[in-house]
Amino acid sequence: MSWQDWIRTVEVEPSLYAADFSRLGEQIQILLRAEVNIFHFDVGDGHFVPPITTGPIVLQSISPIVHAAGGVLDCHLMIEAPERHFEQFREAGADSVTVHYEACPDLRSVVALAREQDLEVGLAFNPETTPETAAEAALATGVDFVLCMSIHPGFSGQDFMPEALDRIRALRGRLPEPMPIQVDGGIGHGNIRDAYDAGANLFVAGTAIFGREDLPRAYRRLVEALA
Numbered sequence: 001m002s003w004q005d006w007i008r009t010v011e012v013e014p015s016l017y018a019a020d021f022s023r024l025g026e027q028i029q030i031l032l033r034a035e036v037n038i039f040h041f042d043v044g045d046g047h048f049v050p051p052i053t054t055g056p057i058v059l060q061s062i063s064p065i066v067h068a069a070g071g072v073l074d075c076h077l078m079i080e081a082p083e084r085h086f087e088q089f090r091e092a093g094a095d096s097v098t099v100h101y102e103a104c105p106d107l108r109s110v111v112a113l114a115r116e117q118d119l120e121v122g123l124a125f126n127p128e129t130t131p132e133t134a135a136e137a138a139l140a141t142g143v144d145f146v147l148c149m150s151i152h153p154g155f156s157g158q159d160f161m162p163e164a165l166d167r168i169r170a171l172r173g174r175l176p177e178p179m180p181i182q183v184d185g186g187i188g189h190g191n192i193r194d195a196y197d198a199g200a201n202l203f204v205a206g207t208a209i210f211g212r213e214d215l216p217r218a219y220r221r222l223v224e225a226l227a
Helices: 021-033 056-068 082-092 107-116 131-141 164-172 192-198 215-225
Strands: 011-014 038-044 072-078 096-100 120-125 145-149 181-184 202-205
Touching (some): 011 038, 011 215, 021 056, 021 215, 056 082, 072 082, 072 120, 082 096, 096 107, 107 131, 131 164, 145 164, 164 181, 192 202, 202 215
Parallel strands (some): 011 202, 038 072, 072 096, 096 120, 145 181, 181 202
């Protein structure tokens, strides 16, 4: 299975970084019943980004729940030398890994190592990296999608950077139409449609879902904004 199989035209991905970890399995099951297909799993190492977040042990505990319902785990590796951990994440249940352009001086080799683990691969780029640079790297290495960060990575709950819309438009103009564009950071009901109109079709949402009491309603509200 690949991203082309997983995407139902557009996808809203709940970011588990914003979940209530005392109820993580329960919240995942609630969202699976609401027809969530893809969950976003953030990993920070305390070096590439300031916080140390979750890792393979947590992923291993939730992946059977997600996979039993036909769901997918999209792991965003905000870490240095991500290739050192691909096997561990694959064994823990990752379906896809996203690496950062800024953390991979030899991106081609990193992508090849992910492929050896039968992982799908995304390429993320920070606000300081130009869309032109990211698009060139994505096309040269054959990644499956590109993630345009609309915040500085590391912390959940940040405000969306409006200039990200121009970066998404520039990226869309430089990538082949079938290649998905993901946007992560500050996505909510008030801007998700703008990001879609700019060219994105994968939307990571943390606080906009987990910051609400009714998780299914919050998720569906975002999906409906894209209709």
